Amino acid sequence: MSSLPTPTTSRRLAELRGVAPFLAPAVVLVGMFMFYPIGMSVWMALNKVDQFGHFSKFVGVGNFTSLFSDGDFRSSIYRTIIWTAAVVVVTTLISLFLAVVLIRRFRFRAVARSLLLLPWATSLVISTLLWQWIANPDFGALNHLLSSIGISHDRIDWLAEPSHSFPLMIGIAIWASIPPTTLMLVAGLQGIDASLYEAGALDGAKGWHTFIDITVPQLRPVLAVTILLNVIFVFNSFPIIWVLTQGGPAGQTDTLVTYLYKQGFQLYQMGSAAAVAIVIFAILLVFSIVHTRLSWRGVLQEKDERLW
Amino acid sequence: MVAQTSLVSRVALYTLLVVVLGVMLFPFFELAATALRPTADLFAFPPPWLPTRPRFHNFIDVWRIIPLRSYFVNTVEIAGGTMLLNAVAAIPAAYALARFRFPGRQAVLYVVIATQMFAPVVLLIASFRLMSQLGLLNSLWGLILMDAATTVPFTVWMLTGYFAALPREIEEAAILDRVGRWRRLFDLFIPLSMPGIVTALVFTFILAWNEFLFAVTFVTDDSKRPLTAGLYTFVGRFSTQWNYLMAGSAMASIPVLLLFLVIQRRLIAGLTAGAVK
Amino acid sequence: MASVALGGVSKRFGDTVAVERVDLEVADGEFLVLLGPSGCGKTTLLRMIAGLEVASDGAILIGDRDVTRVHPADRDVAMVFQSYALYPHMTVHKNLAYGLRRRGMPKREIEERVAETARLLELEPLLARLPAQLSGGQRQRVALGRAIVRDPAVFLLDEPLSNLDAKLRVQTRNELIRLRRRLAVTMIYVTHDQVEAMTMGDRIVVMNGGRVQQVGTPLELFDRPNNRFVATFLGTPQMNEIEGRLSRASRGVEFVAEGIQFELPISAGSEHPRDVLLGIRPHHLWAAPDAVPGRVSLGRGIVEFVEHLGNESFAYLTIGGGQTIAAEVEAGSTLSVGAVLELTTVPERLHFFDLATGGRLDVLQDVGSDNERTPVGAREIHGEGAGSDGDDD
Ligand SMILES: Nc1ncnc2c1ncn2[C@@H]1O[C@H](COP(=O)(O)OP(=O)(O)O)[C@@H](O)[C@H]1O
Ligand SMILES: [Mg+2]
Numbered sequence: 017m018s019s020l021p022t023p024t025t026s027r028r029l030a031e032l033r034g035v036a037p038f039l040a041p042a043v044v045l046v047g048m049f050m051f052y053p054i055g056m057s058v059w060m061a062l063n064k065v066d067q068f069g070h071f072s073k074f075v076g077v078g079n080f081t082s083l084f085s086d087g088d089f090r091s092s093i094y095r096t097i098i099w100t101a102a103v104v105v106v107t108t109l110i111s112l113f114l115a116v117v118l119i120r121r122f123r124f125r126a127v128a129r130s131l132l133l134l135p136w137a138t139s140l141v142i143s144t145l146l147w148q149w150i151a152n153p154d155f156g157a158l159n160h161l162l163s164s165i166g167i168s169h170d171r172i173d174w175l176a177e178p179s180h181s182f183p184l185m186i187g188i189a190i191w192a193s194i195p196p197t198t199l200m201l202v203a204g205l206q207g208i209d210a211s212l213y214e215a216g217a218l219d220g221a222k223g224w225h226t227f228i229d230i231t232v233p234q235l236r237p238v239l240a241v242t243i244l245l246n247v248i249f250v251f252n253s254f255p256i257i258w259v260l261t262q263g264g265p266a267g268q269t270d271t272l273v274t275y276l277y278k279q280g281f282q283l284y285q286m287g288s289a290a291a292v293a294i295v296i297f298a299i300l301l302v303f304s305i306v307h308t309r310l311s312w313r314g315v316l317q318e319k320d321e322r323l324w
Numbered sequence: 325m326v327a328q329t330s331l332v333s334r335v336a337l338y339t340l341l342v343v344v345l346g347v348m349l350f351p352f353f354e355l356a357a358t359a360l361r362p363t364a365d366l367f368a369f370p371p372p373w374l375p376t377r378p379r380f381h382n383f384i385d386v387w388r389i390i391p392l393r394s395y396f397v398n399t400v401e402i403a404g405g406t407m408l409l410n411a412v413a414a415i416p417a418a419y420a421l422a423r424f425r426f427p428g429r430q431a432v433l434y435v436v437i438a439t440q441m442f443a444p445v446v447l448l449i450a451s452f453r454l455m456s457q458l459g460l461l462n463s464l465w466g467l468i469l470m471d472a473a474t475t476v477p478f479t480v481w482m483l484t485g486y487f488a489a490l491p492r493e494i495e496e497a498a499i500l501d502r503v504g505r506w507r508r509l510f511d512l513f514i515p516l517s518m519p520g521i522v523t524a525l526v527f528t529f530i531l532a533w534n535e536f537l538f539a540v541t542f543v544t545d546d547s548k549r550p551l552t553a554g555l556y557t558f559v560g561r562f563s564t565q566w567n568y569l570m571a572g573s574a575m576a577s578i579p580v581l582l583l584f585l586v587i588q589r590r591l592i593a594g595l596t597a598g599a600v601k
Numbered sequence: 602m603a604s605v606a607l608g609g610v611s612k613r614f615g616d617t618v619a620v621e622r623v624d625l626e627v628a629d630g631e632f633l634v635l636l637g638p639s640g641c642g643k644t645t646l647l648r649m650i651a652g653l654e655v656a657s658d659g660a661i662l663i664g665d666r667d668v669t670r671v672h673p674a675d676r677d678v679a680m681v682f683q684s685y686a687l688y689p690h691m692t693v694h695k696n697l698a699y700g701l702r703r704r705g706m707p708k709r710e711i712e713e714r715v716a717e718t719a720r721l722l723e724l725e726p727l728l729a730r731l732p733a734q735l736s737g738g739q740r741q742r743v744a745l746g747r748a749i750v751r752d753p754a755v756f757l758l759d760e761p762l763s764n765l766d767a768k769l770r771v772q773t774r775n776e777l778i779r780l781r782r783r784l785a786v787t788m789i790y791v792t793h794d795q796v797e798a799m800t801m802g803d804r805i806v807v808m809n810g811g812r813v814q815q816v817g818t819p820l821e822l823f824d825r826p827n828n829r830f831v832a833t834f835l836g837t838p839q840m841n842e843i844e845g846r847l848s849r850a851s852r853g854v855e856f857v858a859e860g861i862q863f864e865l866p867i868s869a870g871s872e873h874p875r876d877v878l879l880g881i882r883p884h885h886l887w888a889a890p891d892a893v894p895g896r897v898s899l900g901r902g903i904v905e906f907v908e909h910l911g912n913e914s915f916a917y918l919t920i921g922g923g924q925t926i927a928a929e930v931e932a933g934s935t936l937s938v939g940a941v942l943e944l945t946t947v948p949e950r951l952h953f954f955d956l957a958t959g960g961r962l963d964v965l966q967d968v969g970s971d972n973e974r975t976p977v978g979a980r981e982i983h984g985e986g987a988g989s990d991g992d993d994d
Contacts, residue, residue, distance in 0.1 A: 032426055039420055045469070060453070133588055135351075139536065145555060145556065149354070149566050157354050203596050248441055248443065290449045293446045293450070301441075
């Protein structure tokens with residue numbers, strides 16, 4: 017009796033032909049509308065491109081050098097980092113608090129959790145429009161509220177000054193990020209083995225120590241995922257800033273995203289805008305490598321081969 | 325003693341909870357209150373907390389003042405189209421990734437995870453050029469294709485997890501029953517993973533419903549605008565009639581909120597998959 | 602119906618060798634049992650026959666056809682999975698009919714076959730139910746039915762009874778035996794339960810560590826285990842093992858262990874003296890106050906405790922070397938702990954294994970008859986490899 021041949025090239029080709037129809041729609045879609053644009057962005061970033069997409073001149077890294085010599089661009093990078101860090105840190109802290117409270121048993125717990133879905137489900141554009149109205153200096157609820165509770169009786173024009181509008185935008189982003197973060201952390205907390213707490217209690221851990229010694233370490237994987245998702249989400253957030261200030265006045269509230277948008281669709285510097293996209297992409301790539309490391313563990317890996 | 329401190333801290337804890345939740349929900353109170361204000365109330369100073377005379381008719385009038393109907397129809401088409409494209413592209417791909425062994429499988433999985441991080445903004449400039457070349461600016465199809473392409477990786481990822489969880493012996497029983505791969509997908513995997521599929525697809529529907537960046541960039545023809553871009557352009561076009569805007573916004577948000585309520589539990593599990601056992 | 606033959610079949614998962622060079626012939630219509638401890642490769646072997654796993658080496662024949670690389674659906678085999686693997690979203694009727702429909706059988710014939718199978722397995726009242734609405738035993742019958750309805754040439758069953766409770770297991774076992782007579786189909790049945798194997802199998806294949814240890818009828822395995830592993834794996838209570846030394850003696854050979862010494866009236870081979878393991882099943886070792894004439898005496902033991910199993914009783918006794926061994930005592934006897942009993946056996950029931958390899962030594966093949974060949978001694982059979990595998994369980 018003959019022994020089996022080892023997997024051959026023809027066998028591998030047959031396997032590929034077998035899966036191709038299953039993967040084809042996704043590959044075509046993602047290839048055309050994700051990978052092709054990314055590749056094209058790289059090429060555009062190396063050229064001067066007008067608003068109609070015509071390439072007029074190859075400039076090499078010229079777009080990048082002029083970007084980095086632009087003070088507005090550099091401060092956009094700086095602002096993006098502040099924006100992202102502030103939102104993610106505060107969101108994580110508040111969400112952690114909320115999650116810890118929301119896994120306790122109390123009346124209306126289910127109601128409280130469902131209400132948290134409201135800000136998550138609402139489109140960020142609509143939320144921001146709503147906040148824009150709330151922040152209206154004359155007729156908005158925010159100033160009214162501040163004066164009602166005696167904090168400030170001034171007529172604060174929230175959107176006119178970066179010193180007011182930027183913190184407000186950070187606040188809105190935090191407000192919008194808390195619900196998904198909290199609910200994911202709740203899921204993470206529920207996944208912690210209750211016997212750990214019992215063991216901790218027997219070891220004399222109490223209150224705050226329980227939290228630091230048991231909860232936080234056990235929650236670390238979920239915390240890592242939520243932080244990462246938030247970093248990516250906030251880093252790329254467009255609607256809040258665009259709706260409220262369009263990055264103004266004079267680019268003083270621009271992040272990389274709104275900077276890119278203006279380069280492309282107000283100044284019609286498509287090559288330069290593509291270069292911004294590449295900068296953003298490079299930064300995101302770092303995050304995505306981290307994310308992949310985190311997610312990879314969940315991938316089911318079977319060692320065996322399957323013929324059929 | 326112990327009981328008392330814990331009572332005090334409990335009260336403190338719940339007070340804090342109420343405050344945070346209050347801040348979280350206050351905008352929605354304001355949304356409702358504004359949506360019900362008669363126009364005369366809008367510019368009263370100081371602004372009243374509650375409408376002097378709630379005007380439910382705003383919810384009807386807004387359809388005349390803002391082309392909400394067209395926005396809604398467009399949004400439903402975009403979100404529905406995105407969802408269908410996701411189904412067509414992601415379900416077979418997830419099945420193949422979860423169940424077949426083929427050269428390059430690991431690499432594809434890696435790409436699937438990595439592309440979830442590619443934010444739409446990175447694609448914006450080049451895809452604008454692509455859409456203009458394809459003649460898909462000012463077309464719902466342009467938005468559908470972009471929304472679908474950017475959501476497919478997540479859908480594939482989530483469904484791969486669901487499909488992989490199905491006991492392999494059930495599929496093997498079908499193999500012995502001479503059931504081919506496509507048949508196995510349709511007869512076994514899709515029916516048995518329905519909750520997961522619904523969750524993933526509804527999520528793409530919601531994402532497309534709420535999408536703004538492509539919508540505001542690719543569409544300038546008001547008759548092709550979805551809700552997000554439409555409501556956005558309504559602001560500042562006139563001295564904004566906030567009561568109507570809020571009434572429209574509320575109606576634009578309700579379908580999504582209901583869908584969210586349905587899928588939230590599974591969605592959260594999907595988002596934290598790998599991190600939560 | 603078809604015969605099945607395996608030639609040099611191996612399966613490796615990365616570095617793990619799950620099945621190693623298995624040769625096996627299953628006759629047409631035979632009921633063959635694959636028996637072995639968990640993890641020994643039974644399921645893997647069965648799955649290779651089904652085609653669900655691809656053999657890393659070797660060839661598989663069903664009937665006269667080499668099916669090594671044939672699609673499972675084209676091998677004309679049906680499999681009953683340990684977990685049953687019923688389609689959870691299909692009713693019992695659909696579970697039975699689905700495979701036939703996919704094979705393009707006419708609707709009328711499908712209905713006939715399903716009805717017949719349902720009758721055979723008394724599934725008729727359950728046809729409209731979903732698997733979740735069935736008891737464990739009922740699910741098991743549906744899983745069987747799904748295989749039967751296909752009328753395959755070879756029937757593969759992977760521990761089909763292991764998820765049932767004890768009572769149901771016995772009942773279903775008997776049903777399977779009855780069913781098997783009616784269907785007269787080739788069956789390969791995987792189990793780790795020796796009682797199932799002994800009661801159901803025409804022949805049993807004992808596996809360990811991915812290798813076949815011995816193939817034979819239940820009695821062959823019981824009476825002439827090839828090696829230490831087979832000897833101790835089969836039979837309850839487990840076979841007693843006593844380390845000792847065989848050497849030439851005045852009237853044949855002499856076995857000496859700590860506190861034990863006896864002679865066997867056979868001529869000794871040239872290989873003596875050698876270190877051996879003596880195996881005696883508790884059923885073949887009798888403990889009584891007085892020695893029985895004509896039997897070989899192993900000396901005396903002190904009763905530690907007595908186990909009554911209803912129709913038989915076993916005493917656990919400490920013997921000379923401090924070792925505890927089990928021996929049969931008069932059923933229901935009221936022995937007190939500390940009693941001293943005489944242990945006797947008959948030479949034909951003794952097993953000797955090479956101490957190093959665990960392989961069987963046929964010391965006793967000449968018991969009773971006077972040897973014509975000289976010198977006749979211990980001949981090792983099936984020494985190669987068997988011993989080392991036998992030890993690692
Ligand atoms: N798909 C697989 N991948 C890796 N190792 C496997 C796989 N299937 C089985 N094995 C290994 O092969 C050996 C035999 O397994 P199996 O055939 O299931 O044993 P049994 O059915 O006798 O309990 C075990 O060590 C098991 O861990
Ligand atoms: Mg097994």
